[in-house]
Amino acid sequence: MMRLIKSWVEQYFSDEEALFLLLLLIVGFVIVLTLGSVLAPAIASVIVAYLLQGPVLALKNRGMGHNLASILVFITFVIVCLAILLIIVPAVWAQVAQLFAELPKMISKGHDLLVILPERYPQLFSEDQIRAVSKTIGEEIGRIGQFVLSFSLSNLPNLVGILIYLVLVPLLVFFFLKDGNMMVNWWVSLLPNKRVLVGRVWREMDDQFANYIRGKVVEIIAVGVVTYVAFAIMGIRYAALLAILVGLSVVIPYIGAAVVTIPVVLIAYFQWGISSDFYYLVAIYFIIQALDGNVLVPLLFSEAVNLHPVVIILAVLLFGGLWGLWGVFFAIPLATIFKAVITAWPRGVQAAQQTSEE
Structure with a gap:
């Protein structure tokens, strides 16, 4: 048994660069896991600045200087954020309030529908089952109302924190855009001179993050806008709220x-x-979903690494449980990075020598 373990360790952990990469990944994971709320x-800000690197590079390729391109992209980013805060958020909040105001009528209508089920389908539904379901739904609605009330009251003191975020995040985004290359070069200077494996994993990680995150943002906006236009033309209530949910x-x-x-x-x-x-x-809703899955996704993510659906679902559950919404959003690129590390990991002395010769 010890010989087997020793052979496995020598095969996968005999390369110094591989050990450094493993240490780097562990340190990064621990920092995010323990200090994620503080940082x-x-x-x-780093994520937003990374998303904005694409427009900055596009302007630089057209002959614009780095500082000017960063300033123009940052101003556009601030304008978009202000439009979201001053136009979209109030409209959606008004629809949310309207939905909660009409929720009792919807519940009553749903209850009337449940009551007639035993008459129409006596072989499938009994009156006792309908009463139990109605009681459960009423209890859950009461809990949701209590949660919404407690959530709103408990988050009133956090308004100051939100205001700080509104000032701090844009400020950090500007500096990351303007001086990001200098910060990356400083960080790279701290790494060992022998970093072929780290460089290979970083290049693949950078490609995957760029392809996935920017593509996913475009997909969210495109699906949300198309859904809102279609729902608004149809005249359904809460079109903006539903469009945001669909996006x-x-x-x-x-x-x-x-x-x-379901909603x-x-x-x-x-x-x-x-x-x-x-x-x-x-x-119309299912046509939008079909176009998204069969046209937009292949167009945006044609260069993405193919992952099995089971791996994607497990990644969403794992990283979503660790980091909430951010973990869900980055589940696929994180799973891709994990796959890239496993693929690039040297196996044995011969593989390590090949890695050092690249």
Whole structure:
């Protein structure tokens, strides 16, 4: 047994560069896991600055200087954020308030629908089952109302923290955009001179993050805008709220679309009942989902590393459980990095020699 363990250690951990990469990954994981809440503004700023590197590089390729390109992209970013805070957020919040105001009517209509089920389908539903379901739904609605009230009251003191974020994050984003290359060069200077393996993993990680994150942001915006236009033309209530939910649902592959389908169908049913408008809206919604999955996703992520659906779902569950929404958003690129590390990891002395010769 000891010989087997020794052979495995020598095969995978005999290279010094591999050990350094492992140590680097462990330190980074521990820092994010333990200090993630403290460093959240800096981490969010790095992510936003990374997303904005694409427009900066595009302007630089057109002959613009780095500082000017960074300033123009940053000003555009601030304008977009202000538009979201001053226009989109109030409109969506108004629809959320309207939805909660009409929720009792929806519950009453749903209860009336449940009551007639035993009469129409006595072989499938009994009155006792319907009473139990109605009681459970009422209890859950009460808990949701209490949660919303407690959540709103408990977060009033955090308004100061939110204001600090609104000032601190844009400021950090500007400096990361302007001096990001200098910071990266300083960080690289601290690494060992022999870093072929680290460089290979970093290049693949950079490609995957760039392809996935920027593509995912474009997908969220495109799906959300198209959904809002279609829903607004159909005249469904809460079109902006539903469009945001549908747009954000693409963050969670497979699961997100299935979950968001429920509120879309329910709101359409409560507004129109089983009618032609209901069928038209559901059909339009599924057409948008089909175009997203079969046209937009292959177009945006044609260079992404292919991962099995089981791996994607497990990555979403794992990283989402560790880091919440950010973990869900970065689940696929993190899984891709893990795959890249395993693929690039030297196996044995001969592989290590080949790595050092590259």
